[in-house]
Amino acid sequence: MAKWTAFPYDNSAFVYTPATLKKHWARLHAGDAEPFPKDADVVQAWIHFHAGDFQAAYDAGLAAGGNGITVANKAQGIYANYLEKKEKVKLEMFLEISERAEAQQAEEPKNPNAWYWQAYALGRYGQGISVAKALAQGLGSKVKNALETTIKLAPKHADAHIALGAFHAEVIDKVGKLLGRTQGADAATGLKMFEQALKLNPTSAIAMIERANGLVMLEGDKRMKEAEKLYVDAAACEAMDAMELLDIELAKEELEE
Numbered sequence: 001m002a003k004w005t006a007f008p009y010d011n012s013a014f015v016y017t018p019a020t021l022k023k024h025w026a027r028l029h030a031g032d033a034e035p036f037p038k039d040a041d042v043v044q045a046w047i048h049f050h051a052g053d054f055q056a057a058y059d060a061g062l063a064a065g066g067n068g069i070t071v072a073n074k075a076q077g078i079y080a081n082y083l084e085k086k087e088k089v090k091l092e093m094f095l096e097i098s099e100r101a102e103a104q105q106a107e108e109p110k111n112p113n114a115w116y117w118q119a120y121a122l123g124r125y126g127q128g129i130s131v132a133k134a135l136a137q138g139l140g141s142k143v144k145n146a147l148e149t150t151i152k153l154a155p156k157h158a159d160a161h162i163a164l165g166a167f168h169a170e171v172i173d174k175v176g177k178l179l180g181r182t183q184g185a186d187a188a189t190g191l192k193m194f195e196q197a198l199k200l201n202p203t204s205a206i207a208m209i210e211r212a213n214g215l216v217m218l219e220g221d222k223r224m225k226e227a228e229k230l231y232v233d234a235a236a237c238e239a240m241d242a243m244e245l246l247d248i249e250l251a252k253e254e255l256e257e
Contacts, residue, residue, distance in 0.1 A: 005083045007052030007242050009249070014051045014241045018043050021050070028240055030201040031159040032074070034113055037067050045071040052242025054079035069104050073097045073117040081124055082246045091128050097121035112154035119146035119163055131174040140183045143167055158201035162210045165193030173217035187218045205247040208234035209254075231255055 016024070021043065025036045028050060037043050045060035045068055054075040061072030080093040101118035108114055123143050126134030134140065144167055150160040168190025172180040177187065194211035201207055212230035215223035234251035237244070 002089075004055040004058075004079055005085065007054070007083070009052070009242070009245055011052045011242055014239075014245075016047050016050055018047070021047055024240060027203075031157075031162075031204060031206075032113060032116065033154040033157045034070060039064060039067065042066070042068045042071060045075075049075050050241035050243075052245075054083070054242075069100060070111075070113045070117065073101055073104075073113075073121070077117060077120055077124070078243050078246070082250075087128065091125055094121040094125035094128070098125070110153055112150045112157055112160070115146045115153065116150040116157065116160050116163070119143045119150065119160070122146070123163060123167065127170070131170050135171065135175065135183055140167070140171060140185075144184055156200055158197045158204060158207060161193045161197035161200065162204075162207050165190045165197065165214050166210050168193065169214035169217040190214055190218055203237060205234040205237040205239075205244060205251055208237075209247065209251055 018040070021028075022036055037046065041060065041064040045057050045064055048054075048057035048060055049071055057075035058072045058079070061068035061070070061075060064071075076093050077097050080090045080097075084090040084093065098118050098121040101114050101116075101121065104111060104114035105118065119142075122134075122139050126139050126143070144164070147160050147164040147167065150157050151164065154160070168180075168185045168187065171183050171185035172187055172190070175183070180186075191214070194207070194214050197207045198204070198211060208230040212227035212234075215227045215230075231251050231254055235248060235255055237248050237251075239245035239248055
């Protein structure tokens with residue numbers, strides 16, 4: 001496999017030991033509700049992930065198997081979304097994650113993140129090929145179903161609430177309210193999901209960013225001021241790991257534009 005692009009920021013504050021990782025686990029995983037792993041190899045994979053060494057996290061997660069698959073999927077998903085430069089490679093990575101997550105669902109149907117990472121990967125893939133094209137391929141209902149299943153299995157899964165809010169907002173934004181309804185997209189549900197995500201994970205920069213984007217997609221210019229404030233708040237968040245720093249840097253870039 002080609003060498004992945006290295007994490008471009010200083011990661012010295014994000015290098016955890018098994019003990020410090022366990023201590024900060026609840027805060028680091030408020031988004032994905034993943035339980036602390038019992039397997040030492042999976043713990044090590046997460047240490048790589050939080051430090052921004054996404055390729056090492058991916059390799060270690062795959063090698064560990066079991067719950068390690070979730071680390072591998074998250075590492076590859078975050079890497080593809082933020083750091084992979086080639087669009088073709090990025091889309092291939094999202095499809096790989098989706099396939100692995102689907103296989104994980106067959107093994108562990110009650111594992112919320114097996115459903116979440118399938119939804120995340122297909123959602124990002126859909127954005128890459130165009131939302132309209134993705135809906136025509138039937139990916140919309142797959143994403144929606146996987147996210148609703150995630151929330152049913154883990155009601156406090158903040159990231160699934162964000163992603164489901166984004167699903168409703170993106171579909172309505174791209175195809176309109178009427179056609180959106182045929183895909184099960186509804187503005188009120190979308191807004192409620194964003195709100196719930198921030199209640200579950202109030203320090204999440206990505207929850208603020210996605211809510212800001214969703215407000216503008218669903219309600220237009222009248223929510224612009226509120227959206228801008230959410231971006232300012234996101235940029236002022238304090239990162240506890242590499243992924244959070246990527247989210248915060250994204251907010252800062254948007255504010256500079």
